[in-house]
Amino acid sequence: MSKADQSLPEMRFSFRLDFTPGGRLGPGKVQLLEAIGETGSISAAGRSMKMSYRRAWLLVDDLNRIFRSPLVEAQPGGAKGGGAHLTPLGREIVANYRAIEAKALEAGAAEIAALRAAVSPKAPVREPGEKA
Template sequence: MSHSTARIKLRLEYDAPLVLGPGKYQLLARIERLGSISAAGRDMGMSYKRAWSLIEEMNAAFAQPVVDSSRGGPGGGGATVTATGQEVMRRFRALEKLLTDQGADDLAALSALLRQG
């Protein structure tokens, strides 16, 4: 008897308005790693415009920006995840871990109730 494996996909919805989920977390993580909004967007298969729009949404919603960017030019531009952005990432990951760890029994019980096929 095989049960489907469930996983938690955290999506936080604020009145700010802001929706914070795995995609924005991954975008921040890639900006931190690659030092570029455009490179992070490309790595995720999204346009620079879309990546920049998501960053603008987060920067507008939080009291302090989550990403600091500089325009391109002879030396090239770049982007860094700010201390606020790093805190957002750390707290988001902590919530995911908490839900996964503390919800394991409930996830298993829900999976056991699924139709077998």
Template sequence: MQTTIQSAKHNENRNCRWRGRLWLEGPDGTFLGYGRVVLLERIRDYGSISQAAKSMEMSYKHAWDLLDSMNRQAGGKLVETSRGGKQGGGARLTPAGEKAIETFWRFHRKFNMLLAEMTEELDTFLCG
């Protein structure tokens, strides 16, 4: 689940701009990307994989599969879960999960700045 990232400093006088998507590839394919990071943030916010998945209109199984993939590629858990009981189960981010979110958004900002710079450098002959 990737979304398109747009240049933040789009020049309104131009007819075109550079766009792109950013994700981190791991040994098993996508490790971190926009949708996966939002899932981690929602787990942090809701304290529940089920509620996080529901808020993203995603099945619990799909969310669990994404988490399993991220955990395997990270070499450790990004999310810890606890089983239900009187108080019910839950999920929380580990320090590695928090670091994954921070790292992704830091590089996301750099990527957006690069797209903006590239757009500013477009030759007016190409994009009026």
């Protein structure tokens, strides 16, 4: 990275798919699915993303209702504890989302670089989700 590139602001690319009549799939939900796949638990996945179990469960429930079959299957607790895993469709949805993301980044690399170069180094810093 050149010295000029180091003075440019950081940028993050993300996109969201809005389904009609309802439902959305974006970076947060995909990250949650990936975390469930890694941890085997909705609560552990939520904790890794600093969200409550209830919030994580509601997002999983939303995802399971959007698609033709569930993306996450949960096993109730018990002596050995519960757990959750991605279904084959859940793994397919994550893979497709990440593939679209990679292709979009590659296809738009020059334009993304131009936008990054046009941002003022004095641009206000906001946290993700913070309103202007």
